Every structure is written in structure tokens, then in C-alpha cells.
Amino acid sequence: MTAETTGGDLSRLRHLNALTAIRVLRADEAGFTLTELARRTGLSRASTEDVVRDLTERGWVAEAEKTAGGVGRPARRYRFRADAGHLLGVDIGRHRVLALLTDLDGKVLHSHRVEAAPGLGRVERLAATDDAVRGVLRAGALSGDRLWASGVATTGLVDGTGKVMLSEALHEWTGVDLAAHLGRLVAGRVLVENDSKLAALAENWQGVARHSRDVVFILSGVATGAGLIIDGKLHRGFGNAAGEIGALPAVGWTRAPEHLRDWPGEGDIFAAARDGDRRAAAAIRRYVKDLAVGVSALVLTLDPELVVVGGGFAGSADLLIGPLRAELDRWCIRTPEIRVSTLADQGVALGAVKLAADHVGTVLASGSGLTSIDQFARA
Amino acid sequence: MTAETTGGDLSRLRHLNALTAIRVLRADEAGFTLTELARRTGLSRASTEDVVRDLTERGWVAEAEKTAGGVGRPARRYRFRADAGHLLGVDIGRHRVLALLTDLDGKVLHSHRVEAAPGLGRVERLAATDDAVRGVLRAGALSGDRLWASGVATTGLVDGTGKVMLSEALHEWTGVDLAAHLGRLVAGRVLVENDSKLAALAENWQGVARHSRDVVFILSGVATGAGLIIDGKLHRGFGNAAGEIGALPAVGWTRAPEHLRDWPGEGDIFAAARDGDRRAAAAIRRYVKDLAVGVSALVLTLDPELVVVGGGFAGSADLLIGPLRAELDRWCIRTPEIRVSTLADQGVALGAVKLAADHVGTVLASGSGLTSIDQFARA
DNA sequence: TTCATTATGATGGAGACCATCATTAAAGGC
DNA sequence: GCCTTTAATGATGGTCTCCATCATAATGAA
Incomplete structure (x- = not known):
């Protein structure tokens, strides 16, 4: 359950203010001065000091290195103890x-x-x-x-x-x-x-979907899967089965990777395609075509800001993204931006x-x- | 933007408490006594009284009829002024x-x-x-x-x-x-x-989806449409185009109602089907079959708790729901409960x-x- | 050394909450 | 009609948290 916006005791107010202070502090490893912190939390300097003292005593916050330079009395800096x-x-x-x-x-x-x-x-x-x-x-x-x-x-x-x-x-x-x-x-x-x-969660946290609230993530590899970020949160579904669009036979996500797996040539199919092998390129095209049907269904359902492609095949995204965009353009009302995961494995x-x-x-x-x-x- | 769980002033605490008081009060038109209200808001009686006085002065709350019966001094009741x-x-x-x-x-x-x-x-x-x-x-x-x-x-x-x-x-x-x-x-x-x-929003508010947080709503009528409730909120999509699964040609939502519209017989096709007309029944079956592909895509994507069918055809839901469930069973990993809207037009x-x-x-x-x-x- | 600048620490005050208790109002028994 | 029981009301004092303000401390620059 999310923290409901409910009031309560005075201690509850302090708790909320301590939470905002921590949220601000976590934004920068180098820490903040009391004045900066006060400005960002919206609290007065005096109260900020009180909150920080409290958090320091409880072990959540520690004093950081003072930064040199600048006029005036150098300010103490405080940081969140992520290492705790x-x-x-x-x-x-x-x-x-x-x-x-x-x-x-x-x-x-x-x-x-x-x-x-x-x-x-x-x-x-x-x-x-x-x-x-x-x-x-x-x-x-x-x-x-x-x-x-x-x-x-x-x-x-x-x-x-x-x-x-x-x-x-x-x-x-x-x-x-x-x-x-x-x-x-x-x-x-x-x-x-x-x-x-x-x-999908990782992309929304530290990856290429950091600043998007509605994201369709495609895990493209020997198995195909999807993860959905909706309104900034991971959407699980009532039975934890959200995103399982591959179950629809018409979508053919189970079939899709076979186009690549059954590649009879030697070496990596993607490398072959880059070297100009037409059969390899055709197989990849078939893979993307199958993949795109499911992605289109997800995109049309959710109208996300962003589609992120990750998984094992993301390393060869240069060969996948273009055709995928072309396929999506065929089906979708508005094709979202497509990005490739950088989080590797x-x-x-x-x-x-x-x-x-x-x-x-x-x-x-x-x-x-x-x-x-x-x-x-x-x- | 949703009300962030952020702290602030003492007045902010009062504001939050006033909001919870109002939320509680709105739950029952007959109003609450101070003691009841204090219990439900989690505040002390004294503070509750203060909050209520405040809200009364500002015009948000009014005194309601005392309820007769019961021992002891009868308590004043307060209610939210929904009529304001x-x-x-x-x-x-x-x-x-x-x-x-x-x-x-x-x-x-x-x-x-x-x-x-x-x-x-x-x-x-x-x-x-x-x-x-x-x-x-x-x-x-x-x-x-x-x-x-x-x-x-x-x-x-x-x-x-x-x-x-x-x-x-x-x-x-x-x-x-x-x-x-x-x-x-x-x-x-x-x-x-x-x-x-x-x-969809209405169903989640006052209709058959009141208690569900994830709902796929299908507007079934001369035109077909969908609305999505995700995590208790209406999902609009980045370009406000969420739920437009009908755009996928394979889904055939544009085609679906034609099965019913082109009904050559006289009178209502649903009435004819109920009277045993086989051709009417077959047309309805075709309609549901087309409808179900899109619904399956929505359901597989979101894994909702509930599918609600509304719109003009919902009045003939007795003929639609059974076949729809059967179709969904064919495609979906877990067929959600299906309900019919009662909000009529x-x-x-x-x-x-x-x-x-x-x-x-x-x-x-x-x-x-x-x-x-x-x-x-x-x- | 002095000044300007910025951070720190202390004081007093106001707002919001709570616990407690005396008081008040009604219902029901005698 | 009076008294008892029950429960709400109102008042008091106390605590917590926040704020504004001002005197003080520490540093760099003149």
C-alpha cells in the first residue's frame, strides 16, 4: 500500500519532513548544506537543522566533507548514509x-x-x-x-x-x-x-526510461517477454500476469525467436546480416515482424511514451530498431519513441x-x- | 499531479487532517458524531472538534439531524455539505x-x-x-x-x-x-x-467495478471502444490514446458491429436471437468473436481483475457474456470476471x-x- | 586588521495536537 | 418527579513542531 496522504499526530508531520529531507539528500552523494536543504525541503533553516540532527542521531545521515572555496564561513554538509x-x-x-x-x-x-x-x-x-x-x-x-x-x-x-x-x-x-x-x-x-x-523496473530506475512514466519494455532474447511501467510504477496485474501478450497465438512471440535460433549458417546471425548475408537479414526481418505484432498490441493498449528494447538481442539493436519502428508505424496510431537498453546483462x-x-x-x-x-x- | 506525500508547516498538518475528516464525512450522508469521527480519523476528540469547527465556519460541514433513540446525552451529528x-x-x-x-x-x-x-x-x-x-x-x-x-x-x-x-x-x-x-x-x-x-471511470466510481483497481471496460455499441482503470486510476496514455486496440486490423473492432448492423431481419436482432432465430444468433456469435480478439489483447496486456461490458448492447448482455467468456477462455491465461454495466445510458x-x-x-x-x-x- | 559574507546557535512565540476532568443533557428506573 | 446512568461537551494545561529573528562564529578579501 502506498503511503496514503493522511494526517495525524505532530510526530507524523516530523516524519513526513524527515522523509522529504532524506529524499532530497539522496539526490546528491556529495551532500547538502543546511541552507540548501532548507530551500529544497521548503522548511525553515531552524527546522531543517532539527530534522537533520534527529536523523544523524538515528544513524540515517552523516556529515560529509566540507567543500573548499567560496566566501564566508564554510557550511557543514550532510549526506544520506547509503552505505549504512x-x-x-x-x-x-x-x-x-x-x-x-x-x-x-x-x-x-x-x-x-x-x-x-x-x-x-x-x-x-x-x-x-x-x-x-x-x-x-x-x-x-x-x-x-x-x-x-x-x-x-x-x-x-x-x-x-x-x-x-x-x-x-x-x-x-x-x-x-x-x-x-x-x-x-x-x-x-x-x-x-x-x-x-x-x-522494465530497472530501465525506469537507472536506465533509458528514467524520465518516463509510461513505458513498454520488451525483453528480446531466446525467450520474449514484456514488462510495463504505468504511471511511474511497475504494473503487475491482478494475477501477476500483465504483459503476457505472447500467449495470444496470433502474436507469435513463442515462434518469433525461432527465426533466429534456426539459423543454419555459421557464427552469429546478426554478424552475418551485417556482412550482407541476405538469408540472415530475412530471418531477422521475420523475427521483427513477429515481435512487432505483440508490441503493437501493448502499445495500442497503453499508449506509452516510450518502448525500450532490452534482453540478449539488444546488443544487436542496430539491426532491430529500424525495422521494428517501421512495423509499429504500420499498426500504431502514434508510434512511441523506441530506445535500446544500456544496462546490458x-x-x-x-x-x-x-x-x-x-x-x-x-x-x-x-x-x-x-x-x-x-x-x-x-x- | 497527485498530492505528494510531503510535509511542511503545521498548517499543512491541519489541512491533511481536515481532508481526512471530509473524506470520512462524505462516506455517510447522515453524518457522524464527533466521537465516531474521531475514531475514524484517528485524531483525538478534542482535535476532531477543532477541525470540525473550522470546517463548519468555512462552510464545508454542517450540523445534521440528531438521531433519536439510544441512552445518554444525544450527540450532535455533522455532515459534509455536498449540496454546497x-x-x-x-x-x-x-x-x-x-x-x-x-x-x-x-x-x-x-x-x-x-x-x-x-x-x-x-x-x-x-x-x-x-x-x-x-x-x-x-x-x-x-x-x-x-x-x-x-x-x-x-x-x-x-x-x-x-x-x-x-x-x-x-x-x-x-x-x-x-x-x-x-x-x-x-x-x-x-x-x-x-x-x-x-x-470506465463511472463504473469504477459508482458502477459494478467499484471495488476493483484494475479494470478493462468495453463500450459495446454501434461503435466499439475501451477504457482502462489501472491501479484505481483512469489510464489515459501518453497521447491520450490508451485502449485504442481497435486500430489493429487483426482485431477488427471496426468490423465487429457490422455483423449486427447488417442484420436483414426485421426488429431487434437480439430479440430475434432470443426467439430462436439461428441467423441472428450466428451474427451475434460473429460479433462476439471479433470483439473478443481485442478484449483478449487488452486482458493479456493488463491482467485486470474485471472486465466490464457497457454501452448500447449491454442491455442484451445475456446473449453476449456467455460467448464472450468462452472466447476469452480460449485466448487468455486467466480469464477475469466479466460483469455487465448497470448504469444504462x-x-x-x-x-x-x-x-x-x-x-x-x-x-x-x-x-x-x-x-x-x-x-x-x-x- | 577590518569588513563583508555566510553559517551557526539560541530565544521566544504561535499553531496544532493530546490527555484529563468537570459539566451538561438526555433516557430510564424508582 | 427525582435520581441514576450514560455519553457528549467544553475548558485547562501540557507537549511537540515549526517559524522568525537576532546575536555569534568562522572564513576570504580588502
Whole structure:
């Protein structure tokens, strides 16, 4: 539930003001002077000082380096202690598991990657996941109980409790309780979500969709998926199945990647197309044609500001975007801008981190959140 | 912009508390005692009294009838003065213009209907609109400058300023500046929106979708349209073109109603189907089949809790819903519940009222909103 | 050294909330 | 009709949070 705009106690007012102060402080790592902060929060200098003192005592804010230069008495600077806690993001893919360790602002501190064959069974894949998590914790010299929250990405539909409801891409994966499994390695909440959805979230957070409130994200790879950002928020759907337009046979998203997979030539089909191979180019054209039907359906439904293409094929976006735009122009009333993800193969895992970060944000906003920073984990 | 959860002054806290008090009070026309109100707002009795006194002085709240019975000293009751202002909702349809006059809570006080032939030109249709508005104002013995806000529904795409960008259904309608036109008759803001979107809004407000946050609404009539409620809010899209899935040729929404329109038999095709006419039944089946492709695309994209069918054909829903469900079952991962609108031909106009009501709500929430009630209009 | 500039810290005041308690008003039993 | 019970009302004092203002402190420039 979002923090309702409801009033209450005087302490509630202080809480709101502390939250805005933190929001401002997080905008710049270098920190702010009290005067700057006062201006940006809209509070008086005196009150700002009070709020900052409070937050410092509770451990959320620390004094930063004074900046030299400038006339007058140099001001103290204060910054949000993003380093006070850590978040974990895990992307369980077909070929590998990627784990990211970040600070509270989502800055990646360490990453660890464990290869995993596509045919791996449930137990082995979970073991690879554990390896990735242990590896990244080791790199950060942290134990799992120091984590504030974790996010996990997987293919397939995920239910509200962190169980995989249905997965066609991974063997023996349906029914896995990822939240429970990860919960044995890490402290704090473990949140599980579909990989396409999380990649969309990541684009909206740190990627090319940072400034857009309505985004259709397309995960273009050996499997095709979509994630929707609507009104600045990840749209999950009532049964967590939003964006599954590929299920419509006419859309042919299951068929689309086959055009590329069945490429009989040697080497990379995209490289071949760039070298002028006509059959490769034709196969890519067929792929885009199939892809575009589904994208058009999503775009016509939502009328987004932006379409973002990510996933494994995004590296060859130069060959995809042009034809995709042409196809969309055929079907859509207004073709949105199309951009290519720049998050490479970290996108999904970053989205998982964002899931964890949002959970922390929710707890902060929820009344009891800003009490001492030490009491935070296991909240 | 939504009221951000931002802190501020002490007066801001009072403002928030006043807003919650009003929100509670609006829930029951009969009003509340101070004790009840205090419990529901979470404030102390003393503060609640203060807030209510304040609101009473400003004209937003009035004392209601004491309820008899019960032991002890009978408590005063307070109620929101929904009758303090009026809202207007206008639905400019192909065959008629419908104007509703309501109180601030959207309770319909008067309605006025003016017939209009489908072939009417711009000037004549605007004249009919004026007639409808003047008629409903006369019925309510109000002059236009007593209105706080108005909403207008029309077919076609509408831009942010209240101009019709594109309309295929009505003659000479593209480019009409409805906001400016209505503005000469009424005070306060005039908000214009597409009819399907507004019908969706109405269902979410007073109709069968009252308790759902994600809804696909289908306007099923001589023209087909859709409106989307996402996360409890009307989704417009970046270019205000959300839900226009009918533009996809494969969907065939433009074709769909023709199956019914071209019915060569005499009388109503639905009545004929009920009487056992096989050709009528077959035509209806074809209509539903065409309709269902688009609905499936919307449903797969959004995974809503609910699909609501409204519009002119909703009266014959008994013949439509079953087949529609069967078709959706074929395509969708999870077929949502399907309900039929009960708002009859008032749905669209009610949505227009909701648009106006929301505007009033926004002004209330925005800082200066709760000052004296008299200064409200022209805010 | 002095001045201008900017940050800091302290004081007093106002607004909004709360807890508590004496008072008031009605219903019902005697 | 009087008294008891019940529940609302109104008043008091206290606390918290914010604000405006002013004296003080620290630094760079003249």
C-alpha cells in the first residue's frame, strides 16, 4: 500500500519532513548544506537543522566533507548514509545466475556470476543460485544477515509469496519457493518477481526510461517477454500476469525467436546480416515482424511514451530498431519513441535490487520506519 | 499531479487532517458524531472538534439531524455539505446529448436529454449540447456560473486542453474546442475526455467495478471502444490514446458491429436471437468473436481483475457474456470476471461528472483548497 | 586588521495536537 | 418527579513542531 496522504499526530508531520529531507539528500552523494536543504525541503533553516540532527542521531545521515572555496564561513554538509545498509539482487537466468550487492541507493558494489547450463534441474540451479549469492557476499565481506532486503528475478509467473507458479523455460522450476530458499541465506525480506517485469523496473530506475512514466519494455532474447511501467510504477496485474501478450497465438512471440535460433549458417546471425548475408537479414526481418505484432498490441493498449528494447538481442539493436519502428508505424496510431537498453546483462538483476530498495522505502514511509537505523533489518 | 506525500508547516498538518475528516464525512450522508469521527480519523476528540469547527465556519460541514433513540446525552451529528456546490456532466453522443446536474458527491439531481440525429453537423450538435446544458440548469433552477466544475464526454481522441483531435464517428467534429465552447455557458473548469474512458471511470466510481483497481471496460455499441482503470486510476496514455486496440486490423473492432448492423431481419436482432432465430444468433456469435480478439489483447496486456461490458448492447448482455467468456477462455491465461454495466445510458455522463468531481478534489487537496467555500468557484 | 559574507546557535512565540476532568443533557428506573 | 446512568461537551494545561529573528562564529578579501 502506498503511503496514503493522511494526517495525524505532530510526530507524523516530523516524519513526513524527515522523509522529504532524506529524499532530497539522496539526490546528491556529495551532500547538502543546511541552507540548501532548507530551500529544497521548503522548511525553515531552524527546522531543517532539527530534522537533520534527529536523523544523524538515528544513524540515517552523516556529515560529509566540507567543500573548499567560496566566501564566508564554510557550511557543514550532510549526506544520506547509503552505505549504512546493503541490498541484494539476483537474476536466475537460463545460462547463468548473476548476483549484485549494492548500497541503499542501488550503487553496485560487487557482482558475482555463476554459469549454469540451460538443462539444469531444480536442485542444481538452486545450488548455482546459492553459489552466486555466497560469492557476492564474500566479495563484499558481508554475511547474509547484514542484508536489509533482497530481490530475485526468474522467468515465469510468480505469485505474491515468492513461489514460481508456472515456468516453461526452466526445467523443474514450476513450484519452486524462491523466497523461502533464499531466506535461508539472507536476512530481511526476499521479494521475487518475473524477469521481464524487473528489467522494465530497472530501465525506469537507472536506465533509458528514467524520465518516463509510461513505458513498454520488451525483453528480446531466446525467450520474449514484456514488462510495463504505468504511471511511474511497475504494473503487475491482478494475477501477476500483465504483459503476457505472447500467449495470444496470433502474436507469435513463442515462434518469433525461432527465426533466429534456426539459423543454419555459421557464427552469429546478426554478424552475418551485417556482412550482407541476405538469408540472415530475412530471418531477422521475420523475427521483427513477429515481435512487432505483440508490441503493437501493448502499445495500442497503453499508449506509452516510450518502448525500450532490452534482453540478449539488444546488443544487436542496430539491426532491430529500424525495422521494428517501421512495423509499429504500420499498426500504431502514434508510434512511441523506441530506445535500446544500456544496462546490458545487468538489467534484470538491477530490477531485482530495485524491488529490494522499494521495500526499504515502503518501510521507511510506514510510520515506524525512521527509528534507529540499527533496528532496521528484519523489520 | 497527485498530492505528494510531503510535509511542511503545521498548517499543512491541519489541512491533511481536515481532508481526512471530509473524506470520512462524505462516506455517510447522515453524518457522524464527533466521537465516531474521531475514531475514524484517528485524531483525538478534542482535535476532531477543532477541525470540525473550522470546517463548519468555512462552510464545508454542517450540523445534521440528531438521531433519536439510544441512552445518554444525544450527540450532535455533522455532515459534509455536498449540496454546497454543483457539478455538470455532459455526454455528447451520436443520437442524443445527455446532461446531468449533480451535487458535490455526484448524486444526480436533474438530467436533461436532447435528441440529435447522427448526421448532425458541428454547429447543430453544439447547439443541441447547449440546449441540454441549459435544460438541466433550468431544471435545477441554477445559473451556469453557480457550477464548480464540468465534464464533457465525446467520441474520438481528445487533447489535454479540451479539443477534439480526431473523431471518425461524428461529422465535422475533429478540431472542436469543447472546453472553450462550454466555458461560455458555465463557470469553473471544463474537462473533456473520450466517452469510453469516462464510462470506465463511472463504473469504477459508482458502477459494478467499484471495488476493483484494475479494470478493462468495453463500450459495446454501434461503435466499439475501451477504457482502462489501472491501479484505481483512469489510464489515459501518453497521447491520450490508451485502449485504442481497435486500430489493429487483426482485431477488427471496426468490423465487429457490422455483423449486427447488417442484420436483414426485421426488429431487434437480439430479440430475434432470443426467439430462436439461428441467423441472428450466428451474427451475434460473429460479433462476439471479433470483439473478443481485442478484449483478449487488452486482458493479456493488463491482467485486470474485471472486465466490464457497457454501452448500447449491454442491455442484451445475456446473449453476449456467455460467448464472450468462452472466447476469452480460449485466448487468455486467466480469464477475469466479466460483469455487465448497470448504469444504462447514464454511464458516460456520470464519468464526465466524475471528471469534474476529481478536479474539485484536486483543488481541495492542493493547499489553498479548503479556504472558505464561497471562494471556490473559478479556483 | 577590518569588513563583508555566510553559517551557526539560541530565544521566544504561535499553531496544532493530546490527555484529563468537570459539566451538561438526555433516557430510564424508582 | 427525582435520581441514576450514560455519553457528549467544553475548558485547562501540557507537549511537540515549526517559524522568525537576532546575536555569534568562522572564513576570504580588502
